Amino acid sequence: MTAGNVPVYMQTYKQLLKEIRDGVWKTGDRLPADMVFAKKLGINHLTLKKAMIRLAAEGYLTRTRGRGTFVADVLPKAKSLASGKRVAVIYDIVHESSFQSDIFLSIYKEVGEMGLNLELLSANQSRTTQFRQIISLFSDSDSAGCIVWSLMDLRQLEKLAAAKPQGYPLIFINHKPEQDIQGFDFSGYDDFGSGRRMGEYISSLGFKHCIICQAADYRKRITNLQRITGLRSSLKNPPELFCRYGADKQEPLLSFLQERKKQEKTAVVFIADTDYSASLNSLQQTQLTPFVFFTALAPCCRGILLSCKEMGTNAVKILKTRRNGDDSFSISLRAAGKII
Structure with missing residues (x-):
């Protein structure tokens, strides 16, 4: 990416769109073959193709295998950004x-x-x-x-x-x-920043150990990954990650918390507030201290509030x-x- 992180294909798209609207390329004009045109523009032919596909989808070009690429006979009218209600x-x-x-x-x-x-x-x-x-x-x-x-x-x-x-x-x-x-x-949400603040908060309270709980269903969700990465970046000691349970199958999580119930000075971080809610009764029977990323529930313990509003x-x-x-x-x- 260049030009302020705008991909080359988007720069090419905007350049060609301007040329079509300005009449450099007139209605019905045939554009050079992709390989030739790309070389002239100094870009990869696949990059040019991506820009062309977008222009064709918007009605500015017609592309037919074996015939080539043409400027549309009738150009679409630019939609007023304020026209819809x-x-x-x-x-x-x-x-x-x-x-x-x-x-x-x-x-x-x-x-x-x-x-x-x-x-x-x-x-x-x-x-x-x-x-x-x-x-x-x-x-x-x-x-x-x-x-x-x-x-x-x-x-x-x-x-x-x-x-x-x-x-x-x-x-x-x-x-x-x-x-x-x-x-x-x-x-x-600023998931990474929120995770980092959570880790700093936990460390400032003197907790020696941290367990992160998240359902296996959401291990690859970018919001979760960012929160966990932020946590890890600011905790003094590497956290333990527990994800051997499902969003709708909480029993393994409840059993795990009971196994650790006598573990002192341990923060348990719930990536999802719904997991915390489901395990609240089990937590109350342990010496573990919960910390939660609150998004759907009203805050009821320590943690981070992420505002849906x-x-x-x-x-x-x-x-x-x-x-x-x-x-x-x-x-x-x-x-x-x-x-x-």
């Missing part, structure tokens, strides 16, 4: 409680203050449904942007990046897509920035954790 919020699944959650209420309030309407959609735990929901928004003249709790895989994200109209506000919330190269906007507010801040014309490759805002 409806902001879609897409959850992995919507429950009745979703409408009362801090994150939803914060988004609802901020969107309303912008004079826009909010639509809450459920993907019903289907990544295909979610992908199609977002694609349909790209051609919806009343769509003012989308905030999504993503389920999608890397293949779908790549297709989404190619299809997304320039300037369309698409903000991922809580879980960042796997590769920054996608250029998606993100509102989430702030994450929602930040998502709308990004939306507002995009609607005001910011064309940065990507925008990320992270809510800092607070010691409690």
Whole structure:
């Protein structure tokens, strides 16, 4: 990456888009073959191909195997960033409680203050449904942007990046897509910084040993990995990691805590507050001291509070920035954790 961490394919995309709009390449013009054109531009032909695919997805080019690449006969009209009035919020699944959650209420309030309407959609735990929901928004003249709790895989994200109209506000919330190269906007938690603060806090209280508990289901989740990395970076002694249990199968965790019940000066860190809640009765019968990353539950012991409300507010801040014309490759805002 160069030019402020903007990938070369995006720089090429923007350059070609400007040339098409400025009439350097006129409607119906045939572009040089990819290998020839890439050499002329001084880039790899695969990089050029990626930029071309995006321009074709947006309607500026037509690409046909055996015939070549042409500027479209009719160029798409640039969509006014402020034309739409409806902001879609897409959850992995919507429950009745979703409408009362801090994150939803914060988004609802901020969107309303912008004079826009909010639509809450459920993907019903289907990544295909979610992908199609977002694609349909790209051609919806009343769509003012989308905030999504993503389920999608890397293949779908790549297709989404190619299809997304320039300037369309698409903000991922809580879980960042796997590769920054996608250029998606993100509102989430400062997981690494929060983990580091948690480790410093535990060390300052004089704990000699630390056990980190997280369900095996979520070992590869980036939020968890960042919190654990932050913890490890600031603890005086290497922590013990226990993950031999499932989010819906807590019995191994409860047994483990009972095995360690007489262990003194030991901090037990729960990456998920739901795991702490499920093991509360077992913890009360031990000498272990719990520390929790609180996101869904009201704080009830020591730990770090990560504000869903702030994450929602930040998502709308990004939306507002995009609607005001910011064309940065990507925008990320992270809510800092607070010691409690």
